Amino acid sequence: LETYLNAKNGKYGLVKLLERHGESVLPEIKIVDLKDQYRKGLMRSLFSKELKDDIDQALSQNEQILIFQNRRGYSPALQCHVCDFLPQCPNCDVSLTVHNYFEELRCHYCGYRHKLPQSCPQCGTEKLNKLGFGTEKIEDEIKKVFPGAKVGRLDFDTAKTKNAYEKILYNFKSRNIDILVGTQMITKGLDFDNISIVGVLAADKILYFPDFKANERAFQLFTQVSGRAGRRAKKGKVILQTYNPMHPVIQETRDHNFKGFYIRELSERKRFLYPPFFRMIQITLKHKKADTAADAAMIMVSKLRTSLGNRVIGPTVPGISRLRGFYLQQITIKMEKDINIIQQIKSHILKVKNEILDMDGKKSTRIIVNVDP
Structure with missing residues (x-):
């Protein structure tokens, strides 16, 4: 926002790209209300009926799919079903993230690691619930819901080295991967001609963050990940799953309405004395x-x-x-x-x-x- 305002005021040069390259057109963005999906019993694991049907259709036509979730690991927390014990990092005020593949609990801030417990260390019960979901769990759920699909995952855990990162992208480009799950690493810079569907499973996780730039970052991420779909002649489709379909950022993303987002966000910044006005x-x-x-x-x-x-x-x-x-x-x-x-x-x-x-x-x-x- 601040850079665009500076450009509008003549401090920087302003270049507008109003059309996509070649024959490609902007994707259709569909908003799915998760409250409605759960109430009607239409959810299949983490996927709304709309997203599941679109993925099934894309797979039947040998097209590829991107699934975006801005959280790595299997689930953000582990909780005891009986006593509500929640393993915490000894160095940070956060719960430890479950990493099933490594059989560990990890802190994403300080790097602390602990072996994944099989029973509650406080009361001894073996009923431990893995709360929420990250890219690792999404990968597992896709294998259950779409058993015939070839699934890949691109996040910090699977692409720690340049070679590992390039290998995953090469496999996706070579169509050895049908569905690629990833964090921010998949949102920008990728140009593949066969992606027809992009799914954002939990848009609210990006929106509701205690930072005055949260809306701006969310709009950027949604727009960038949406831009991965339909980059050639065929129009792509983006499914945004949210509990708040009327949120202005969600609506502006659907309508590709940067101008509306810019005007609204700028007026809020001015009202509450935030940059670029202060x-x-x-x-x-x-x-x-x-x-x-x-x-x-x-x-x-x-x-x-x-x-x-x-x-x-x-x-x-x-x-x-x-x-x-x-x-x-x-x-x-x-x-x-x-x-x-x-x-x-x-x-x-x-x-x-x-x-x-x-x-x-x-x-x-x-x-x-x-x-x-």
């Missing part, structure tokens, strides 16, 4: 003791507010309150786009930062200042 600074404080991090954050906010007033927001505990053994606190500063004000605020932040790091008991605090995060 500048932002995000300050993150880290410490191995939660109390020390919270105390340092309160002192910093108090000192900043004396001269910056209500420009200072926080401190707040982020969605993930601990990463790699460090407890986190965040402070946000919104500033007018005035170079003199910005320079004064930056100088004041550095002064306050140094004052805190000179205090007894606070010297080991890590303070990271991120301008325009």
